[in-house]
Amino acid sequence: MTTINEQHVNPLGAKTIVSDADAAHRKPPLLAVGPLAWIKKNLFNTVGDSILTIVVLFIVGSVGVSFVTWTVGQANWYAINFNIRLLMVGRYEPEADWRVTIVVLLTAFTIGMALAAWARMRLSHAIVLGVFVALTFIIPVVIYATLPLPPFYVAAGTAKIGSDSGPVPQDAVAFIAVAGETVSVRLADQFSGSDNKLSQLNSFADSASNGAMNAAANRLETEAQIAELTRLLAADSLTPNQRSRAEGELSRLEDSDPVVDTLKINQTPVHVTILQGSTMQALPDGDVVLTDPSQGMTVTLPEDGWYVLKKEVDDPEVIDLLETKGIYPILLRTITRGLDDTSSVVGSISQYVRMTDTFTTEATIPSDENGRRMPFVVVTSNQYRGTASFSDYLRLYVAPFLNQINVFLLVVSIVGTLGCVVGQLLDRFFSPSLRPRATSTRAITWLLVVVPILGFILIYGLTGDNGFLPITDTRRWGGVLLTMLLTIVGIIGSLPLGILLALGRRSKMPVVSTACTIYIELLRGIPFITVLFMAQLLIPLINPALASFPGAFRAMIATVLFTAAYNAEVVRGGLQAIPGGQDEAAKALGLNGLQVTLFITLPQALRLVIPPMMGNFVGMFKDTSLVAIVGLLDLTGMAQNIVSQTEFLGLRRETFMFIAIFYFIFSYIIAAISRRIESTGAGQAIKMQI
């Protein structure tokens, strides 16, 4: 408490008040600062606020719930897991993959060092990154160790399902597996007993089980309609007209017996055999007659390659539904390359690829006694009923996906961290104490010049077919590789061009300034897609010799020319923001016009425009997706290409959702880095100075 000492009362009656040296510190009242107070103040301050809060939360919540439900329960992400390579590098020559790897690592190193020089990275950042990368390794291990295998349902029997033209179960199905994996089979009794249960069949299923499920679902729907119409007719509240219509409707619907009864689901023992594909011999423990649901068969597979699941039912009227675990759908892929590692003879090779984790075998598919190839499990979207559970989602998609990217993430993170550490060590040993980041800044400047050039040479190639670094086919560039090439070439080309245009537009020489102004306004007045079309279509018209100029390069030129116009305006804005006194002071010192620009105004302007410039570059990164329209297979183009293949028909949503997430993560990282540079590094310094 503050005590007040009355020192004296002056003749005018005014008091001079001197308070104690230290008033006791008290905490503010809880209701004024606690979380409840925060909620009251920020979310429910007025009636209007409360309504707004509730409405917004409701919208966000319902959108979020349906998105998560779709992602986890219905979406079919194997198109992503299966096509990671296409999405990343397109059809880039696999023998030149190492070059891409080197470029990625160089880039990671450069970014690491740039962060050291400009963004004041701390140990905590490295720890967060380390935990994140470690999780990408730990999560799949935990998932594989603790979660059950996702089911795959197959039907056995010889009866036709649904109608006379309906599917008949196949008596055998071939699948591929890795040595040491287990496959288990049991009667799927959770779907027998009633049509209600049968209609719940989910996850992967062969077409016969699907047929059974659909038949059950259709029957339930018909029964429901019949019940509804009967109820309406009984209620006696219909007009004669409505009544006759309802009666007509009812007469069209047939009452039928439950599907589980007509198909006699799971009413007979089934003889199940698992054969090794190479020998067509049953595996030990792989030959069992399953009579009741409690009985199961589990087999450990001895080698990589093909296996066959045979199932026989004696009763021709019975369909048995089997739940198998450890069998996944397969895609057949035909590739062209040397027939073996040493041969230069090019041939067509069939590869069978497990969709969920891209385990690949080139072994010949087993045939039956008549020499016909065994059917194998293909899953198209109409055979996929969504994952049965969150556990299946994790096992089928999350774990394999993380396993595909975690090594890459680890290496990139290590090299990036290394770059950061090297930058900091350089500073510790070589930078003068007054300018603690001088050495890393100089090093990064050089890296930023050298790495892009070196990277482009590595990816494109240097010499003809047989020399060191053969030139790659630009038509095979695709996916993220092409997107990144377009972006980086776009940045490197458009920045200097933009600066020149900005200086030109500000020039006192009318010819230069008019020309630059016309260029800038022209390019800013044309949609990017139009510039791309012009680059693709008009260049050969201008000079037929340019017809063979690769489309990827044309897109790069278009990107540079287009973005430069926007960069020019940003740089011009920066130059205008530099006080006139800077120019005068420099001139008064005797510097000539070029020196004033080079040493005084431009460096300050460029630092000022880092944020909008980064915005331009993020915009450009996203705009590169437009090259898909002129036929290039960048990330977007590749996604389009993938969903138009028969195996992935109907997977548009998943594929485009994935690339959307990819674009977002990258844009966000660029934005976050630039924010950090602004707030801690070079940007902060300039803010303090101006």
Add this chain to the structure above:
Amino acid sequence: MAETNIEAAQSDEPIIACKDVNKWFGEFHVLRDITVDVAPQEVVVVIGPSGSGKSTFIRCINRLEEHQSGQIMVDGIELGNDMRNIAAIRREIGMVFQQFNLFPHKTVAENITLAPMKVRGWSKDKAEAKAEELLVRVGIPEQANKYPGQLSGGQQQRVAIARALAMEPKIMLFDEPTSALDPEMIKEVLDVMKELALSGMTMIVVTHEMGFAREVADRVIFFDQGRIVEQGTPEYFFESAQHPRTKLFLSQIL
């Protein structure tokens, strides 16, 4: 009489010779028939009300502003449209601004060494030695590696003076060098300027610091409405100025 003093100072060949200089900003006639000669080592203080053209006048001397008629000769070189002449003149004239105009992206040392290295072609070592010497002279040797934003206004203005001096100019122009400073910092800048005047530098100073004018100036020039209304030694000017406009101005500020 004061006239004799001025004639004594002008007995040398003038280092700055302005004859009938006129300048317009659009229709506004900002300098009218300005004729002034400045002798080597002379310290001229220019005073006058805002908008009287005094700043424009000294900015014409190093061609930050272009005059439209009349003749300006600096160190025997005529100031015209010839870029080489302008460059040669700017090399010999240092200028200090009201707003300091230091380069915020460069350290104090870099601010000072930039022009000698780029314009005079000095080596880095020579320029840095010069910078060090000048920072000692203006009293802030310890600030060499700081950025201007980290210094007080008075320190910044002293750096600006050092930066101008680094080019080893024959003439220094001061455009209200203390007007943007807090009162307690004015003195440190004026002290540097006094020291400079005593060392024999030719200076033209636009200022409202009458104490400085009285103490340091060889001559005071009073500008009003683009004209030189009256000029003379400080003693003459502050005690027996003749023109009613001068008297009015002095009565308002003293």
